[in-house]
Amino acid sequence: MSALTDRLPGLSPPARRLFDRFWAAAGAVSVRTKILGIVLGLVLMLGAGVTLQVRTTLRNALSHELHNRGVSITRDVAARSVDLILVHDLYGVYQLLQDTLTNNEDVRYAFIVSPQGEVLAHTFGDGFPLELVGVNAVESAERYHLQKIITEEGAIWDFAVPIFDGRAGVARVGLSEQAMQTTLGNVTRQLLITTIVVSLVGVAAAMFLTWLITRPVLDLVDVTRAVARGDLSQTAPHWADDEIGLLSDSFNAMIGDLATARAESEAFNAELLRRNRELAVLNEVAQAVSRQQDLDEMLDNALRRVLDLMNLEAGWILLLEANGTRPRIVCSVNIPAEVARREERGGFPHCQCGKLIEERRPLFITPLDETCPVYGLCLADRRVVSGHVAVPLISKSQVLGTLNIACANPKCLSDEDLQLLGAIGRQLGVAVENARLWEEVRQKEAARGQLLEKIITAQEEERKRIARELHDGASQSLTSLMVGLKVLEGLHSPAEVRQHLSNLRDVAAETLETVHDMALELRPSVLDDVGLVAALDRYVAEYQRRFDVRVDSRAIGFEGRRLPPAIETTLYRIVQEALTNVVRHSGAQHASVLLEWTSRHVRAIVEDNGCGFDVSSARQERKLGLYGMEERATLIGGSLRIESQIGVGTTIVVDVPVIEALARGRT
Amino acid sequence: MKKPGPWLGLSLILVLLVSGCAPRSDLPYVQLSNLHPLPAAAAGEVVPLRVAVAAVISPKGTAESYQPLLGYLSRKLDRPVELVQRRTYAEVNDLIERGEVDMAFVCTSAYVIGRRDFGMELLVAPQVNGETVYYSWLIVPAGSSAREMADLRGKTFAFTDPWSSTGRMYPTSLVKALGETPETFFGRTLFTYSHDDAIRAVANGVADGAAVDSLVYQFAVAREPWLSEQTKVIHRSPPFGIPPVVTSPHLRPQVRANLQTILLEMANDPDGRRALQALDVDRFVLIDDTAYDSVRTLESQVGPLVLK
Ligand SMILES: Nc1ncnc2c1ncn2[C@@H]1O[C@H](COP(=O)(O)OP(=O)(O)OP(=O)(O)O)[C@@H](O)[C@H]1O
Numbered sequence: 001m002s003a004l005t006d007r008l009p010g011l012s013p014p015a016r017r018l019f020d021r022f023w024a025a026a027g028a029v030s031v032r033t034k035i036l037g038i039v040l041g042l043v044l045m046l047g048a049g050v051t052l053q054v055r056t057t058l059r060n061a062l063s064h065e066l067h068n069r070g071v072s073i074t075r076d077v078a079a080r081s082v083d084l085i086l087v088h089d090l091y092g093v094y095q096l097l098q099d100t101l102t103n104n105e106d107v108r109y110a111f112i113v114s115p116q117g118e119v120l121a122h123t124f125g126d127g128f129p130l131e132l133v134g135v136n137a138v139e140s141a142e143r144y145h146l147q148k149i150i151t152e153e154g155a156i157w158d159f160a161v162p163i164f165d166g167r168a169g170v171a172r173v174g175l176s177e178q179a180m181q182t183t184l185g186n187v188t189r190q191l192l193i194t195t196i197v198v199s200l201v202g203v204a205a206a207m208f209l210t211w212l213i214t215r216p217v218l219d220l221v222d223v224t225r226a227v228a229r230g231d232l233s234q235t236a237p238h239w240a241d242d243e244i245g246l247l248s249d250s251f252n253a254m255i256g257d258l259a260t261a262r263a264e265s266e267a268f269n270a271e272l273l274r275r276n277r278e279l280a281v282l283n284e285v286a287q288a289v290s291r292q293q294d295l296d297e298m299l300d301n302a303l304r305r306v307l308d309l310m311n312l313e314a315g316w317i318l319l320l321e322a323n324g325t326r327p328r329i330v331c332s333v334n335i336p337a338e339v340a341r342r343e344e345r346g347g348f349p350h351c352q353c354g355k356l357i358e359e360r361r362p363l364f365i366t367p368l369d370e371t372c373p374v375y376g377l378c379l380a381d382r383r384v385v386s387g388h389v390a391v392p393l394i395s396k397s398q399v400l401g402t403l404n405i406a407c408a409n410p411k412c413l414s415d416e417d418l419q420l421l422g423a424i425g426r427q428l429g430v431a432v433e434n435a436r437l438w439e440e441v442r443q444k445e446a447a448r449g450q451l452l453e454k455i456i457t458a459q460e461e462e463r464k465r466i467a468r469e470l471h472d473g474a475s476q477s478l479t480s481l482m483v484g485l486k487v488l489e490g491l492h493s494p495a496e497v498r499q500h501l502s503n504l505r506d507v508a509a510e511t512l513e514t515v516h517d518m519a520l521e522l523r524p525s526v527l528d529d530v531g532l533v534a535a536l537d538r539y540v541a542e543y544q545r546r547f548d549v550r551v552d553s554r555a556i557g558f559e560g561r562r563l564p565p566a567i568e569t570t571l572y573r574i575v576q577e578a579l580t581n582v583v584r585h586s587g588a589q590h591a592s593v594l595l596e597w598t599s600r601h602v603r604a605i606v607e608d609n610g611c612g613f614d615v616s617s618a619r620q621e622r623k624l625g626l627y628g629m630e631e632r633a634t635l636i637g638g639s640l641r642i643e644s645q646i647g648v649g650t651t652i653v654v655d656v657p658v659i660e661a662l663a664r665g666r667t
Numbered sequence: 668m669k670k671p672g673p674w675l676g677l678s679l680i681l682v683l684l685v686s687g688c689a690p691r692s693d694l695p696y697v698q699l700s701n702l703h704p705l706p707a708a709a710a711g712e713v714v715p716l717r718v719a720v721a722a723v724i725s726p727k728g729t730a731e732s733y734q735p736l737l738g739y740l741s742r743k744l745d746r747p748v749e750l751v752q753r754r755t756y757a758e759v760n761d762l763i764e765r766g767e768v769d770m771a772f773v774c775t776s777a778y779v780i781g782r783r784d785f786g787m788e789l790l791v792a793p794q795v796n797g798e799t800v801y802y803s804w805l806i807v808p809a810g811s812s813a814r815e816m817a818d819l820r821g822k823t824f825a826f827t828d829p830w831s832s833t834g835r836m837y838p839t840s841l842v843k844a845l846g847e848t849p850e851t852f853f854g855r856t857l858f859t860y861s862h863d864d865a866i867r868a869v870a871n872g873v874a875d876g877a878a879v880d881s882l883v884y885q886f887a888v889a890r891e892p893w894l895s896e897q898t899k900v901i902h903r904s905p906p907f908g909i910p911p912v913v914t915s916p917h918l919r920p921q922v923r924a925n926l927q928t929i930l931l932e933m934a935n936d937p938d939g940r941r942a943l944q945a946l947d948v949d950r951f952v953l954i955d956d957t958a959y960d961s962v963r964t965l966e967s968q969v970g971p972l973v974l975k
């Protein structure tokens with residue numbers, strides 16, 4: 001309240017105190033009472049004001065009228081009584097007075113006073129109130145004289161008018177105020193009754209008005225309470241297009257916003273929870289995966305975690321082996337052994353779930369075909385499997401296997417769950433890939449050890465061979481040369497010497513060829529001199545001369561340029577070994593060598609139409625030839641592919657990316 | 668607690684109502700129910716001379732006209748003079764007979780009757796325009812086509828009063844001469860009881876004809892010229908003796924002689940002349956009873972005069 005008075009500057013302190021007191025009283029009551037008070041106050045004040053005004057005006061008008069009438073009646077009496085008085089017709093005068101009395105309601109009395117002061121005639125009947133004669137007098141020159149008197153009957157206006165300039169006396173007429181007062185009273189009463197009626201109507205109108213105003217406000221209050229309780233379904237009714245209607249609208253808009261915000265926050269929370277669960281599952285799986293253990297053991301662990309966290313009962317993991325052999329069930333939970341066997345033999349990838357290899361995403365297969373291995377499978381508490389979720393285990397966009405889940409309820413997994421399983425599948429795929437790589441590394445490591453051993457052995461044998469070669473060949477030739485030279489010392493005849501020298505030269509040439517052959521075996525120096533293509537051409541020509549195999553040799557893209565020596569040596573050796581294997585193992589009559597240098601890679605392909613062999617079992621044998629070829633290719637950043645089909649032939653492909661090749665060349 | 672509005676308004680109204688009814692104590696108070704018998708008129712110490720005038724013209728006019736004369740008499744007699752007016756000659760004659768008035772101005776027929784009935788005495792007679800006779804003039808509205816009494820058959824006729832020789836007896840004699848009575852001859856008759864009113868009745872068209880005292884007519888026309896514009900005289904009677912001034916048979920002879928002297932001498936006194944002028948009278952002269960025989964003849968024609 002003081003805030004209200006603060007907003008009313010220029011109020012003197014007492015006025016302010018008064019206003020504060022008034023506001024303390026008026027501000028504490030309800031709007032209904034305020035409006036009622038204002039309406040009632042206004043109507044009553046208006047009624048009082050109008051009554052007062054009308055009463056005053058009416059009193060003035062009536063007084064004026066009474067005055068005029070009094071004067072007129074009395075003058076009339078005076079005029080009409082002149083002759084009667086002069087001819088002493090007192091009865092006529094009496095009659096006149098009586099007529100005046102009866103014809104004018106206001107006239108209380110009338111009488112005539114003679115110039116001598118005698119009452120000539122009057123309307124009082126028997127006797128006369130003698131004091132009355134003296135209360136009013138009029139000069140003969142005056143038109144009239146008015147004297148108000150008080151009687152037991154109320155105020156009376158006594159008019160005196162001289163008759164015949166006073167010569168015939170004075171006419172006196174008394175007019176009562178009674179009628180005027182009665183009229184005034186009547187009018188006042190009417191106005192007051194009207195005021196009261198209007199007040200009642202005003203109260204009714206005010207009550208209706210307050211009802212009209214407060215009803216929407218109270219409704220609004222109800223709705224705000226409901227909203228405060230958290231019930232956002234309520235809306236404030238829109239009663240009218242007024243300010244309160246606007247308030248209701250904006251309030252409803254606010255409730256709508258609140259509801260939207262709450263729904264958003266709930267959705268956000270749900271999403272958060274789901275993500276949390278996903279992360280938990282992923283984390284569990286990741287933990288399971290990260291532990292250093294056997295691949296099968298790891299997958300089993302992961303499967304159990306997944307089923308556990310996603311409240312599922314039965315599942316299995318199936319891996320596709322790298323060498324393209326039949327799929328293998330690595331682990332399973334609540335899957336009978338014969339079902340697992342069926343799955344291994346005729347299920348994936350021929351079953352419905354096989355298409356995930358193309359689609360590379362989790363599939364929820366329901367309903368199930370009768371051919372499906374898990375069709376009709378009974379889970380715990382007799383629920384029958386109705387759906388099969390197959391999740392690809394993917395690494396480097398290659399499907400390595402599947403994670404499978406069997407469930408009874410077609411709605412056991414949501415889209416989000418499938419996505420989560422997809423993520424798990426990728427994680428497991430990576431883990432499988434890692435395990436396999438690890439295995440490979442392990443095998444390669446072992447091979448490398450054997451190779452090293454073999455290289456050392458081979459060197460020793462090579463040395464022995466060279467030594468034997470030197471011993472059997474060059475040194476014996478050189479020994480025979482020495483002997484020959486000694487013989488030559490003892491010869492004298494030129495013919496003999498010449499003969500002998502010729503023999504010696506033949507021996508030396510033979511020795512030279514032997515040494516030359518050795519050097520060729522040890523290091524193909526032709527590579528340095530003529531380049532890869534020419535060296536291989538020579539080798540192929542020699543190869544065909546020596547063995548009964550026809551070899552086509554072609555080179556594309558090598559015109560006028562050379563590869564780095566390391567690459568040339570590697571390719572030369574790989575082709576040499578491949579051709580050696582052809583002659584040693586394939587029994588082929590025909591082979592081809594193709595060299596190709598494109599903008600992307602350098603490739604060497606050696607093909608034969610021989611017997612072919614099982615590549616993976618050949619790898620298992622850990623022979624050094626194939627392994628050495630792979631080693632050599634890997635060392636220069638390339639790769640080796642062996643494709644062989646029994647009875648058809650074998651193809652060896654070496655691929656070296658050009659970037660790799662040139663980079664190696666520079667170092 | 669509500670706003671003070673309603674209570675303020677209500678109390679305002681109450682204050683108004685109460686103040687409206689408050690008595691005004693400064694005004695005189697009269698108890699109207701306190702009735703007493705009126706006291707008898709106190710007998711005057713000085714007995715006034717009482718002069719009666721029959722209301723030949725209106726009482727007010729009479730009072731005005733006679734005032735100078737009464738004043739003159741009062742001064743000459745050194746005694747108050749009171750004018751007594753009565754509506755009819757009969758009343759005046761009664762007053763004279765009983766001695767309640769001392770002197771009276773009466774009409775010719777009233778004198779004839781008074782003389783015959785109780786010995787009313789002639790005092791003087793006014794001389795007007797040098798004559799002591801007067802005439803009855805038959806008047807009609809100015810626009811009337813009537814030229815004589817015969818033209819007024821079936822019309823409305825105004826008589827002055829039943830005893831007037833000029834106002835009733837003479838026109839009656841004219842009707843009788845036509846072989847009719849006023850009741851059969853006229854469509855309607857009315858009595859105005861004064862010559863003034865008879866003239867006015869004709870002037871206003873209320874009556875189609877009237878017979879009036881020639882003196883009164885001249886006098887009235889002089890005072891109110893519009894009357895002459897609205898009326899015209901169509902017939903003049905032979906002369907009748909002028910209405911005289913009479914005294915009661917009860918009046919003391921000295922007073923009577925005194926009065927006669929004063930009235931006869933008036934014309935020689937400026938004061939008196941002014942009073943005479945007010946009455947349009949030249950002078951007062953002595954007159955003989957025989958001057959009224961013509962009226963007595965008229966009476967014999969129309970029937971005996973009776974004052975009611
Ligand atoms: N072109 C081929 N055709 C048929 N079989 C082949 C061919 N190349 C290799 N093989 C088979 O693969 C096996 C492994 O060859 P690899 O070159 O590693 O060993 P190897 O030739 O037997 O001995 P070395 O270590 O001296 O080369 C051979 O024993 C042979 O059975």
Ligand SMILES: [Mg+2]
Nearest residue numbers: 580581584625
């Ligand atoms: Mg080999």
